[in-house]
Amino acid sequence: MKKKNYFTKKPFFSIITVVKNDQANIQKTIKSILGQSFKNFEYIIIDGKSQDNTLKNIKRYRGNPICIVSEKDNGIYYAMNKGIKRAKGHIVVFVNSGDILTKNALKIVSNKFNNNPKLHFVFGTVRRKYTKKTILKYGFDPSRLKYNFDFATSHTTGFFIKLRSIKLIGYFNTKYKCSADYDFYYKAIIKEKLIGSSTNKNQLIGIVNSGGFSSKITFFNHLLEETKIRLDNKQNIFFVFLIFMNAIIKNILKKIA
Numbered sequence: 001m002k003k004k005n006y007f008t009k010k011p012f013f014s015i016i017t018v019v020k021n022d023q024a025n026i027q028k029t030i031k032s033i034l035g036q037s038f039k040n041f042e043y044i045i046i047d048g049k050s051q052d053n054t055l056k057n058i059k060r061y062r063g064n065p066i067c068i069v070s071e072k073d074n075g076i077y078y079a080m081n082k083g084i085k086r087a088k089g090h091i092v093v094f095v096n097s098g099d100i101l102t103k104n105a106l107k108i109v110s111n112k113f114n115n116n117p118k119l120h121f122v123f124g125t126v127r128r129k130y131t132k133k134t135i136l137k138y139g140f141d142p143s144r145l146k147y148n149f150d151f152a153t154s155h156t157t158g159f160f161i162k163l164r165s166i167k168l169i170g171y172f173n174t175k176y177k178c179s180a181d182y183d184f185y186y187k188a189i190i191k192e193k194l195i196g197s198s199t200n201k202n203q204l205i206g207i208v209n210s211g212g213f214s215s216k217i218t219f220f221n222h223l224l225e226e227t228k229i230r231l232d233n234k235q236n237i238f239f240v241f242l243i244f245m246n247a248i249i250k251n252i253l254k255k256i257a
Contacts, residue, residue, distance in 0.1 A: 013041035013106055014089030014163065017097055018079040019058075020048035025098035025209065027057050032100035034064050038107040041065070044086050046079045048072065054097075077172040077180040084166060091160050098209035099157040105205045109160050112197060120165040120194035124158035124205030140198035142189050147243060156181060157206040165194055178217040179225045186233055223247055 015033055019026055033043050047055055047070040055070050062068075067086065073079045080094060091113060095101055105124065112122050125138035137158070169187045172180040188194045199205055223244070230240045 011040055011042045011089040012038075012091060012110055013160075014044060014083075014087035014092045015041055015101075016044045016046065016080065016083035016087065016092065016094050018046045018048075018076055018083065018094065019050070019054055019097035020079075021050045021052045021054055022097040023050070023053040023057055026054050027060070029095060029097050029100055030058065030061050030066070032102075033095065034061065035103060036101065036106045037104050038110055040110075041106060042067065042087075042089055044083050045069070046073075046083045048079055075174065075177070077174045077176070081171040081174070084163075084171060087163055090162060092163050092166060093160045094156045095206070096157060096209075100207050101157070102204050102206065108199055108203050108205065112199065113160075113162075116197065118195050119162075119197055121159065121161040121188065121196045123196065123198040124160065125199050125201055125203055126158040126206040126208050127204060128208040129210040136201070138198065138201045140196050142196070145185060145189050148247075157208050161188070168192055168194070176225055176229065178222060179229060182226050183229045183233070186229060190235075191233060219251055 017026075017029055017033075019029075030043075030045075033041075043065055044067045045058055047058065047068065049070055049072045055068075058066075058068055069082065069086070073082065083094070084092065091109070093109075109122055109124060113119055123138075123140045125136065128135050128137055165188070169184060169192060173183050174180065176183055189196065227240060227244050230243075231237065
């Protein structure tokens with residue numbers, strides 16, 4: 001029986017995984033992608049020239065619909081931009097190494113876009129693992145981004161956006177070291193006012209592993225960069241100061257609770 005070719009001239013999804021030196025986790029991510037019930041996708045893995053067995057583990061899946069790029073880069077957002085430049089699908093999603101998509105994730109999200117062609121992006125429900133607890137992140141409230149630093153109701157692994165919408169926003173701004181995705185959301189939701197939606201709370205799209213790049217950055221460094229992002233995007237400086245102080249107070253209260 002001839003093996004089905006999942007690549008098309010225009011796949012519905014472009015799934016991008018950025019990885020470097022994560023031999024322990026990369027295979028479970030790949031398996032979750034290849035095991036999707038919805039098969040119209042391309043899969044792009046951007047490896048930052050790993051020095052462990054990451055690349056060896058990736059190459060075990062050759063023969064599947066995977067495009068592998070392994071070369072040095074200047075950081076995670078450079079790698080993510082590299083993935084976007086190679087993407088050909090209608091919808092783009094980043095699934096970090098160590099994270100997984102549930103079996104019907106692409107099927108659920110494709111239905112959301114097909115049922116509402118005006119949508120630019122969809123936030124999918126994800127279960128995020130932290131060191132001491134697990135949280136279900138779901139829904140989409142654009143006002144939350146305007147008034148809060150703690151915005152994300154999902155995670156990169158649960159964020160699906162049309163490729164043509166990315167071209168309206170632009171690539172991830174690599175001058176930001178830990179919050180270029182925050183800048184991307186801000187431009188999409190506040191500046192460009194793109195139309196978004198979310199999956200239902202019980203429609204689990206992904207499971208996000210603990211650790212990862214963002215977890216290595218302190219709260220204060222995140223806050224400083226996200227403040228700069230708001231100012232760079234011309235948000236009122238007095239308003240930014242108010243939500244900056246609100247974020248500080250909330251963090252203090254969380255620690256003493």
